[in-house]
Amino acid sequence: MPMGSRIIGGVLAIALFTQLSACGTLFFPDRRGQIEGRIDPLVAGLNAVGILFYVIPGLIAFGIDFATGAIYLPEGETYSVAPETLQPAIGADGRIDTAKLRLIIEQQTGRDLPLDDPRLIQHSGDLEQLASYGLRPAA
Structure with missing residues (x-):
């Protein structure tokens, strides 16, 4: 061969x-x-x-x-959070309260995310990004 x-x-x-x-x-x-x-x-x-x-x-x-049946997600498990439900985590000055955000994500998805991890990279968005999610800046 x-x-x-x-x-x-x-x-x-x-x-x-x-x-x-x-x-x-x-x-x-x-x-x-x-x-x-x-x-x-x-x-x-x-x-x-x-x-x-x-x-x-x-x-x-x-x-x-x-x-x-392995293609189906387990019952009650979701991987997404609607942007409207994240609104309470945004303060009046436009800053995000990580404790509230962590609580909302845990309630919606059932997963605890380590938002206080020092390796976490935070990016700031712009007004167009907020508008695409139907949010408006509070500050």
Whole structure:
């Protein structure tokens, strides 16, 4: 067998293996057994990448995830917070109260974020960014 064929075969085998393993069943084994719910965008996106590059492995990944229920988010778990609910964390001077923000995020998502971590990088937004979320500056 020529060397070029071995390299192409090896690359193809690795690519197919990575796409078959890119499904929620392997990433989230604790979700197996669910019947319905909201579809996890992360798992659906990974499976869609499989369809985009390799049709058959992507379809297999989707089939496995739907059959096992691993594509569904756990009951009551969300990953987003509506911008309107963050309004109480913004003070009259326009500064953000991290304690209030942490409490709101924990109530909405059920996850405790370390907002007092020194590695946290804070960016300041501009008026256009606030307007895109339907917020207006208080200061």
